[in-house]
Amino acid sequence: MKPDAAPEASAGAGAPDGGGAPDGAWLRVHPASPFLRGWVVLAAIGFFFFRDSFERMLQGGPLVDERLADRAPWLLLGGGIVLLLTVLGYILSWFFTRYQVAEGYVRLNTGFVFKQQRQARLDRVQAIDVVQPLLARVFGLAELKFEVADAGESAMRLAYLRMDEARQLRATILARAAGVPQDPARPGAAAAEAPEDSVLTVPPGRLVGSLVLSEQSVFVVLGGAASVVLSALTENRSFYLFLIPAVLGMVAAYWNSVNRGYNFTAAVSPDGIRLRYGLLDTQAQTLPPGRIQALRVSQPPLWRIFGWYRIQINVAGYGAAGGNGEGSSRTTLLPVGTFPEVLAVLSLVLPDPGTPDPVRVFTAGIHGLAGPAAVAADPPVPARDDGGFVTTPRRARLLAPLGWRRNGFTATDTALLIRSGRWWRNLVVVPHQRTQSMALEQGPLARRFRVADLVLHTTAGPVSPRLIQAGLDEGRALLDAQAARARAARQRQTSEHWLDQVRALGAGPAPTDEPNRQDEQQHG
Amino acid sequence: MVPYGRMQYVDIGAGPVERGLGLCTLKLHTASAGTNAQIPGLPAAEGARLREQLSARGEARLAGL
Structure with missing residues (x-):
């Protein structure tokens, strides 16, 4: 079978409409995705070609070196071709990336030279993450990560979808994986997003406090004290210079922790535990029950x-x-x-x-x-x-x-x-x-x-x-x-369909009698 | 040997040479990083059929983690 022979009749029409896509349709990710993922490369190409001219401009010299002036057209042409090839590669990689959610499977086809078709069972899902890096967040896009039990790499990364599409797809996948019976009258109907109840949030003050009191900080204080003592003993002022990279590293580490842990919220829904966090890059994880x-x-x-x-x-x-x-x-x-x-x-x-x-x-x-x-x-x-x-x-x-x-x-x-x-x-x-x-x-x-x-x-x-x-x-x-x-x-x-299990038990899981559960959570 | 129930997902890959010859490579993934079960040089139609069959067997012998 040539990979192109897959049923893709409905895929030609550019961006799919959010949520209402019929079951089994092959869909593409958002056209801007490769540019969002590859903007570093584009920026590097631009930087490489314009740095020289830019520096000259700052120095008040002519835009192009005289010695290079006669070769400038060739340079520009070469740069243009590299840029064109990169953009063309992005467009091709976008065109050949298609995904499908149907019949209990999620399928992903990628690559135009080295083709790959990947197929994973929906009920194998271990977790679904919706990730929004800062740049994607600006454009209202999100990446959907579909995790199965493999050795760490995400089985399926759909990057990028519109935020509402990503949420809709997550709801559909989780509903199928849970074994929610489909409405026979509307087999392709989009699943409703499961309601969720917030359980706890971590206030920013406590997050900062926890970082200050972490093991990491103890080492920082000890290391700082040791270096001060050393420099005092040796009367060597330049000792402080060696601390600069260490301090930069520490600041980066603390910033990472704050960026990741900021606004941490845990919620419960019939689909599982939802975790949201992030200051600039936001992430929403869904862990189905029993995973x-x-x-x-x-x-x-x-x-x-x-x-x-x-x-x-x-x-x-x-x-x-x-x-x-x-x-x-x-x-x-x-x-x-x-x-x-x-x-x-x-x-x-x-x-x-x-x-x-x-x-x-x-x-x-x-x-x-x-x-x-x-x-x-x-x-x-x-x-x-x-x-x-x-x-x-x-x-x-x-x-x-x-x-x-x-x-x-x-x-x-x-x-x-x-x-x-x-x-x-x-x-x-x-x-x-x-x-x-x-x-x-x-x-x-x-x-x-x-x-x-x-x-x-x-x-x-x-x-x-x-x-x-x-x-x-x-x-x-x-x-x-x-x-x-x-x-x-x-x-x-007996079953990976977690709703089936709950049904088999008759009622939901036995409620615990802990006094600390402020709100009555629902378990599907 | 890979038990059907332990398969997590199935990949079909085809490089340019393989595609020219109408072949493909089928790869099975399990929860272990050590599994290296792949069948290179399958005819493309056979690969697609095998993928469906393996997935169906995986369903029949479903055993999670």
Whole structure:
């Protein structure tokens, strides 16, 4: 089959009309897209050719060097051809980029020399992001990223669509993926955008405060103090010069954090959790229910002053947070939040916590410390007041003199909770049906103390669940129990269509009785 | 070996030479970065048929993550 033979009868008519496109039509992205993506190249070409003349003009000289004057037509011609070829390439790449949403698939054809046809199932969707870089935002355009569970790159990037088109397409894809029954009378009807309820926003003041109190700032202060002391000791003034690049780097890092975290809003809709953020570049993420593979609540020591926490997640499509910062902001579910907000977010991610008293269990997971009575026994007994966490046995307290009463685990009916860290507090939550595989690890020292680490393997991301120094017997028992629980949970989850699952349960997921949920959220 | 239920998406690519010869390359993507399952040099019609068939099988053996 020649790729051109695809059904594209309706695609010829330029820009598609927003939303009302019939099912299965091949559509093109906005004609301005390649120019928005490639403006750097155009600017570079322009800069290359006009820099010289511009400098001359500033110096008051003639526009073109006399020696070059006779060759100027050729130079202009060459430049013109390069420019023309670039623009032609952009137009061709736009013309040959087409997408289609039909019959449970999204298809994307690209390339005019190296053709590529990509086809992904809608119910494989892990997340949908609508991204607006600053320039696209000026023109009212947006990029739609369709994430499936691959190793980090977006499966489909539709750049750029008009904002209302992008939102409409997102609603259509999510509705199909959720298994919303289509109206048989109007098979191509556009899906209504799911309503959403705002759950929390991060005020800018708190964001700035969290940055000031971050680990990063501690290093800045220490580094600054060290350099001042050094320059005072050596009486070398030029020492400050070396600090300039470091300061520029720090400013850029802080600016990035502010730009990404500004105006962070989390909302809930039947389609899943919606996150919006960004000062200049705005981004809206949608995480359908059950797509979060693992979650970590963490608290650096200085954040304890104000009782702030951070939540990071693993989502299959997002991959590991690379050094570029994009990954790290996409895998942040809550950049900085108070304890009630943390509980509210946890209730969204785990609508059914699988325990009659979720507040007590999660509180123990985040703050808890095993009492002396609970750990005096060997093996340690899970204490009721400690949320049922099983901690490192007393015999191994030399291995972790501070953390041994803190490092521990507990399992609810739906998720495994692992806590660790006395100063850097961490709580990792892994839903049972998201457990990929497990390993029990034991070094020579750990063997002497008869303890072992249990590692839960999950998809690539910032969270790597590891139970530190559990007693050997407890660890082995947990390994077996966890394998059984994961199998059972997977059997309960029969369909990727999340609405089907909710229907199968009869009603929505069991509402949690947390006191911090201000508004009654709807779960489809 | 790639289990049907583990396929995340299917790519068909064709360079200029392949297109001239009426061939294409089919590539299967899974959640792992290590998977390198591709079938080069398929006749184009066969590639399209295989893509539909593989996608349909993926549906039949659906198993998420």
